Amino acid sequence: MTLRDISRGAGEWLRGSGPHSDVVISSRVRFARNLAGFPFVNRANRRQRYEVLESCRSQIMTNRLADNTLWVQLADSPAIDRQLLVERHLISRDLARRTADIPRAVAIAADETFAIMVNEEDHLRIQVLRSGMQLGDAYSQINRIDDILEEKLDFAFSKRFGYLTACPTNVGTGVRVSVMMHLPALKLTGEIDKVKRAARDMHLAVRGLFGEGSEALGDLYQISNQTTLGKTEKETLADFEAAVIPQIIAYEHQARQALLRQREKQLDDRVWRAWALLNNARVLGTDEALQLLSHVRLGIHTSRLDRVDIRTLNELLLLCQPAHLQKVTGQEMTPAARRIARADLMRQRLGGR
Amino acid sequence: MKYKCDKCDRPATHHAVVRVKGQNIQKRLCEQHAAEEGLPIKSAHAPINELLTNFIKMADGQSQPSDKIKPAAATRRDRACPDCGLKFSDFRDKSLLGCSGCYKAFEKALIPLLERAHEGGAQHVGKVPRRSGGGEQRQLQIARIRKRLDEAVTAENYELAAQLRDDLTGMESGNAPAAPRQLDPGTPEDDRP
Ligand SMILES: [Zn+2]
Ligand SMILES: [Zn+2]
Numbered sequence: 001m002t003l004r005d006i007s008r009g010a011g012e013w014l015r016g017s018g019p020h021s022d023v024v025i026s027s028r029v030r031f032a033r034n035l036a037g038f039p040f041v042n043r044a045n046r047r048q049r050y051e052v053l054e055s056c057r058s059q060i061m062t063n064r065l066a067d068n069t070l071w072v073q074l075a076d077s078p079a080i081d082r083q084l085l086v087e088r089h090l091i092s093r094d095l096a097r098r099t100a101d102i103p104r105a106v107a108i109a110a111d112e113t114f115a116i117m118v119n120e121e122d123h124l125r126i127q128v129l130r131s132g133m134q135l136g137d138a139y140s141q142i143n144r145i146d147d148i149l150e151e152k153l154d155f156a157f158s159k160r161f162g163y164l165t166a167c168p169t170n171v172g173t174g175v176r177v178s179v180m181m182h183l184p185a186l187k188l189t190g191e192i193d194k195v196k197r198a199a200r201d202m203h204l205a206v207r208g209l210f211g212e213g214s215e216a217l218g219d220l221y222q223i224s225n226q227t228t229l230g231k232t233e234k235e236t237l238a239d240f241e242a243a244v245i246p247q248i249i250a251y252e253h254q255a256r257q258a259l260l261r262q263r264e265k266q267l268d269d270r271v272w273r274a275w276a277l278l279n280n281a282r283v284l285g286t287d288e289a290l291q292l293l294s295h296v297r298l299g300i301h302t303s304r305l306d307r308v309d310i311r312t313l314n315e316l317l318l319l320c321q322p323a324h325l326q327k328v329t330g331q332e333m334t335p336a337a338r339r340i341a342r343a344d345l346m347r348q349r350l351g352g353r
Numbered sequence: 354m355k356y357k358c359d360k361c362d363r364p365a366t367h368h369a370v371v372r373v374k375g376q377n378i379q380k381r382l383c384e385q386h387a388a389e390e391g392l393p394i395k396s397a398h399a400p401i402n403e404l405l406t407n408f409i410k411m412a413d414g415q416s417q418p419s420d421k422i423k424p425a426a427a428t429r430r431d432r433a434c435p436d437c438g439l440k441f442s443d444f445r446d447k448s449l450l451g452c453s454g455c456y457k458a459f460e461k462a463l464i465p466l467l468e469r470a471h472e473g474g475a476q477h478v479g480k481v482p483r484r485s486g487g488g489e490q491r492q493l494q495i496a497r498i499r500k501r502l503d504e505a506v507t508a509e510n511y512e513l514a515a516q517l518r519d520d521l522t523g524m525e526s527g528n529a530p531a532a533p534r535q536l537d538p539g540t541p542e543d544d545r546p
Contacts, residue, residue, distance in 0.1 A: 036453065037495035037521075039437045043451035048503060121449070143480075150482050156453040158489055161467075162477030164456055166449045168463060169470050171456075173479035203472055229467055230474015 003072065003081050007327040011088060011112035011129075013180075014318065016310035018132015022301045023249045025180040025220065025314075026131050028089075029138045029237075031146055032165045032174035033124040036154040040166040041119050046101065049119055053103045056118045059152050060107045065145055068110035075100050080332070083323035089129070090115040114145060121166050122174075124149070133249075135177060135241055139233070162229065172229030177240050180209055181248060184219040184298040185255035188270075192221075195248055202244060203227050218290030218317070223248070256302055271299030275307070279352025284343040289320045308350055316349055358383035434458040436496060453496060495524055 013026035034040060035055060038048050061071060074082055074095060082096040091106050095117050098104060104119035117125040126149075128142040156164040162172040170176070186192040196206045205224050208216030223244065225236050259267045274295035278284075297313050299305035318324050320342050326333055329341055346352070356365040358381060365381035433440045436454030441462065444450055456463065468475050498517055505514040 034453070036492040037499040039452040040450060042447070042449045043437045043439060045503070047506065048499075146480075147483075150484055154484060154492065154495065155482050156492065157482055158453070158456060158477075160476060161456050162479055163482075164453045166451075168448075168450065168467055171467070172471065172474065172477045175479070227471045227474060229471040230476060230478060231471075232479045 002070070003084060004327070006070070006088070006108070006112070007084055007324060011318075013089070013112065013129040013131050014311075014314035015131040016314050018130060018134050020245075020249055021132040021310070023181055023183070023252050024133040024245065025182055026129060027133055027135045027138050028127060028129050028178045028180070029135065029142045030125060030127040030176040030178070031142055032122045032163065032170045032176075033126065033146070033149075033153075034156040034164055034166070035123050036156045038123065041102070041121060041123060042166060046103075049103050052123050053105060053118050055153060056116075056124060056149075057105065057107075059149050060116055060118075065107075065148060066109040066111070066114070070108045070110065072106050072108065074098075074104045074106065075102065080323050080326060084327055087318060087321040087323050088112070090127075091117055092120060092125075095120045113141065116145075122170070124153075133179065133241075133245060135179070135237055139237055143233075169226065170228055173231070173233050173236065175228055175233050175236055176224055177236055178222050178224035179240060179245050180220060180222050181245075181252070182219055182294065182297060183221055183248070183252050184294050185259055186252050187216075187219045188267075189255045189258060191251065191255055195251060199223060199244070199248075202239075204244065217287055219294040220290075256298070260302060267298075267302065268304055270295050271302075271304045275299070275305060275350075278346045279350050281343045281346065283339045284320075284346060285339055286321060286342070289342055289346065290317070293317055293320075312349060316346065319345060319349075356381045358386055360386045432458070436500070453492065491524065495521065498524070 013028070018024070018027075035052055038044055038052055041049065041052075044052065057071065061069060072081070072085070074091070082091070085091040085106065085108075086093055086096045090108055090112065095104060095106070102119060104117070106118070107114075107116040109115070112129060114126065114128045116127070126142055126145055128138045128145070130138045158164060163174040165171045165174055183192060183195070186195060199206045203226050205222075205226050207222045207224075209218065209220035209222050223240075225239070227236070274292040278289075278292050278296065293313055293316055296305065296308065297310070300308070300310060300313075319328055322335075322338055325338055325341055325345065328345070333341060356368075357363070358365045361383060363383035365383055367380070367382045367387035369380045369382075431440050431442045434451055434455045435458060437451035439451030439455055441459055444455070444459065450456065450459070464475050498521055502514055502517040502521065505511075505517060
């Protein structure tokens with residue numbers, strides 16, 4: 001299996017299925033772990049970093065965590081491959097960007113249900129991904145992976161502070177639970193700020209999925225916990241499953257209903273304009289493409305439009321991004337050339353001319 | 354809900370509490386004005402960075418940004434981790450600790466910070482690793498042997514390195530010697546409990 005194989009489809013987390021998939025795109029659980037006896041990555045020397053990388057590699061690759069696992073050495077990878085992995089949310093921007101002298105890698109399950117980063121901010125960042133609202137499932141898998149790795153690897157741990165991490169914001173359980181949500185109706189009705197405020201009051205982080213700023217492109221938001229000390233993994237998970245996420249889902253549904261009741265024509269107009277643009281544009285930037293895809297998706301979930309399925313929309317969500325676009329067309333392109341290729345791709349996949 | 358920058362109309366991305374003449378003053382600034390004021394540039398760790406800078410400033414009674422801390426005061430407070438050498442000021446700058454030992458070395462300063470970052474939590478209650486959960490002492494021992502191993506390799510003392518490696522293998526497969534072996538009689542300070 002190679003990165004090229006991976007870049008063709010959309011992977012597990014964008015399958016477009018799973019509970020509440022009309023609002024919840026994907027669920028993700030991450031564990032931060034460090035090996036006992038080694039300084040954290042930022043303080044380790046080159047030799048120690050290599051030793052950590054090798055210990056982790058041999059555990060991850062021989063323990064058969066999955067039938068088929070791809071090991072990518074990032075220090076030797078071309079920038080476009082690293083960017084591709086970032087776009088698929090398999091590695092962090094930080095891991096992609098680190099200087100060449102930090103040996104680092106990622107192990108990816110063929111079905112992309114897990115990705116394990118080595119020598120990111122912590123020695124190990126284990127992530128498990130699922131489409132839709134499937135945190136319980138994701139948690140069982142990551143816990144199993146953690147148990148298997150722990151059979152041979154000594155994790156830095158203290159009774160007082162739990163799993164020790166380079167940044168004290170992660171110490172304790174080292175758990176980060178994130179749910180990616182599509183909230184176009186809350187955005188259109190201007191209610192999104194209320195949700196953000198409520199989430200922050202509950203000590204949750206709300207980020208836009210794309211872009212590094214706070215602006216959420218494509219109306220995609222990632223909601224994640226920030227507290228890792230003094231709370232069990234189960235409590236953290238339960239907060240999300242029982243309280244936070246169902247509430248936000250209910251808000252989004254209400255907002256969609258309100259749009260249908262009070263601004264039906266305006267909603268139709270948005271959806272069909274988006275459809276028309278995606279099918280006819282000749283030059284298309286990433287931000288615009290993401291926004292149009294969002295409105296078409298809203299149209300599907302409110303039964304205004306049925307000319308495309310969610311799976312195709314999800315694939316386009318990935319394929320319209322720079323590295324994917326270049327991987328698919330098989331050539332490096334300038335931003336201007338990419339905007340043209342992006343418009344071509346949309347017309348081709350959606351049936352426009 | 355977004356605040357505007359105190360100095361212009363852009364949204365405020367930095368929030369700081371600064372103490373001036375005994376009074377806490379709230380500052381909300383955009384990226385550019387924050388930079389002009391000498392506030393740390395937003396990074397991946399903006400929340401803890403902000404928390405840290407503000408917290409440390411409050412604790413020190415400082416009214417100036419960190420680069421203007423009086424040198425004497427700075428060095429007096431700037432302890433280093435005995436295991437990895439990281440100074441507390443390094444942690445303040447980058448929000449990253451250097452090793453497990455840092456949690457012990459800076460415990461006093463970290464606890465109030467952890468409580469603020471974790472809704473009051475300062476005691477782990479989650480999963481405990483089956484293997485290394487009980488053995489903090491053992492982890493510390495392993496860390497110290499590893500450190501000496503690294504020094505031995507750097508000094509090209511391969512005989513010592515091989516011996517240390519054997520000790521590590523023994524310890525990491527769970528067969529920690531009942532009584533810690535004296536590994537290198539030449540450096541007694543490493544035998545501290
Ligand atoms: Zn400003
Ligand atoms: Zn240290």
